[in-house]
Amino acid sequence: MTSHAPIAIPADVRSRLKALRLLPRRARGTHGIGQHASRSRGAGLEFAQYRAYEPGDELRQIDWKLYARSDRFFVRESERESPVTVWVLVDTSASAAQADRAHPQWSRLDHACATAACLVELALQQGDRFGLIAVGGDGVRLVPAGSGPRQRDRVHLLLRQLRARGGWPPAHLLRPVWERVQAGDMLVALGDGFDDAGTALLERLAAARREVMHIQLLSAEERDFPFTDGHRFRDPETGEELLGDGRAIRDAYLARFEQAQRALHARLQGAGIAAATGYLDQPLDAPLRALFAPGAAA
Template identity: 40%
Template structure:
């Protein structure tokens, strides 16, 4: 996807429309990298809703009732999909080349895509939004209505405050019971952190944990303007200018920080996908869904 198309997506406020655009570039049959049970038993019919796959439409029932219905099935696998969104203040960091695009916008878009895929596969899925020192929780459920609930919550998420503390996150881990696939999107600027500890604990509980680390291109190549003043949105420290004298130290500190993040994820068997928000969303999503050493 070109930079122009990424900019077009950034200017589109309809999250559902953006998700359809991104998933159209992936084709069909994408799995969120999980092993599934082979047995599928028919459960019930329900009315067709936008986002349902046409292959699930019962054409014989259409001929009799003159309405579209899809077949719901109960799967042998009880894997739930959990979406974890870092909505702390640092996620408001904008792209310097794509207007109206920031890290939170990009994270909401990709998590929405994962939710849409889970809905297509018949999985239960839920959402956890972390910001302002608290946890906002949408219980896991199935179906198109659940997708709309999750998309609405994603749309309402705003980058504010800090991540919840360790005690708050630990108390919130009850949302993951049965084997689950956990997709967490963050900029990982705070590491180690209560979030990293929670994700590590979930992985030790044998859940499938996938982490997406989002950065701006300016953060990656230290191309911040020296004419502007900057302030850490999660700290009360003063403002500073990003002069040439700071760039080398910034690059060194950044390299050390993310080397530690990568090493910790590798040690705990947590697949880490690092991406610039200016990149093609479909390609980033494809990499995030891909199983280590395999295909999506």
Template identity: 60%
Template sequence: MATAEPDVSGTPAADAVGDVLSPALRSLLATLRLRPRHAPGRQGIGHHASRNRGSGLEFSQYRAYESGDEPRQIDWKLYARSDRFFVREAERDSPVRAWVLLDTTASMTQADEAAPTRTRFDVARLLTTCVYEIAQRQGDACGLVLCGGAGVALVTPGTGPRQRDRLRHALAAVRPGGEWPEAKALAPAWGRIARGDLVVAIGDWFDDTAVEQLVQLANAGRDVTALQVLTADERDFPFRDGRRFVEQEAGESLLGDGPALRADYLARFETARRALAARFAAAGIRFATHVIDTPPATVLGALFGDRAP
């Protein structure tokens, strides 16, 4: 969607992607799972073939106890020495891998007029961190693909604290801008995403070229989930005066009267969203929408909770 002037295109400070998860959100993430629809095998314990954690497996690392962890995972000998709760994590190798495909085009810099310092990209970046934390907790390797005007950047899937640092660094360094890359630029990254890999694609998905790329990934045997991130202004169109609406990627603008445009805009926007949902469904892509003025818990639970499709 075009944004209404004044245009807010700044990006947050790099340290905004540090430890941004609240205790409540971390507790929720402990209950969620990334579930492939067609796991390549059933070895090991857990919800799917992955690097599973638990007793009797190869030790990986200690980490601080968090709400939602099972008490049996606590290392009580270490507690006796340190007076702090730590959890032992163990893992076993598995072919299952997860990727977050993040839209970093110019439209991701859009913000609501009521909250101009919170961009669509801020929220998409938080959701990316949440997906990685879910994968980390259940022992799955997780990688990152950034797609925007600067081209394509890739972080190879991995696990553990070093991988968390790699992902945080990549998210902190990226500056959204430009348009969705051409298919030729995407081909090397697409070749790294293997058949059966989980792909969680996070963006606004207004660009038909980007949507077609997701459909092609799904048709090629990748397990794709599309998470659309919308602004509240896109959902509500609250403008009550004359505006210049700016298409951020193409730079085109349109003068219009907010109240006069509202009914037609809302109808067209809903029609477009239903068409997008139908297109994804036809390709076997799971689809959900998140509006940036709402807590992320609802959409994360819908996609990755016990009742997730």
């Protein structure tokens, strides 16, 4: 991704985003009207607005009188609702430069930045505040939380500038994350999930009453290990190399990869962190739908 390349969202993905909601699992405050229902429901709450019916909405919410007049289903949003501040955390360490040989121009970082742009669109369509945090060899870079189209432009500007390099920074350099992400905020982390220090940060944020979600982004080659000949495998962060015959080590690799995946997901689940996995050869919104579609397990 060059510094001048737009953060493009494919038209089909943008269309599907309209059905998603960044719904927090914890109760929120009552600072205004947004699209995040608080736990205060029932009599005495004022009518907010109508919106088109979407799969997953309860039938009791449909305004049947309006349906009789318009022959279209609309839902009454009459609960007191509160906005949320959404933070997108992008892992920009050297491993984010990884790409599949079939599409060498599309790296994990490119995919993460495009996914971040999708999350920004979701926050924007809900009227939420949102900010960006990039963590990697350059330390911590961020766009403070704000709202509106100009805030989206500020986030896109930093996304275009990001480069994959270095490793995860030491804990003392992560102070800006703690200063900006407040209790009750939602943080969606994008990365491969293989850095123990990165997972530890998410665990600490979740324990400190932040709403944390993790979207693991992996290459198709990590998933399938299609190598069938002699190959040099290199860790981009440590420089360590392994020479091996792809066909000979494939079964052992896939077994260890599956074991590592199970361990990571169990660790996130134990910390109360909702998680989904996306691959570079899949649509951007695949893991977003797993987390934020109506009725999603998250």
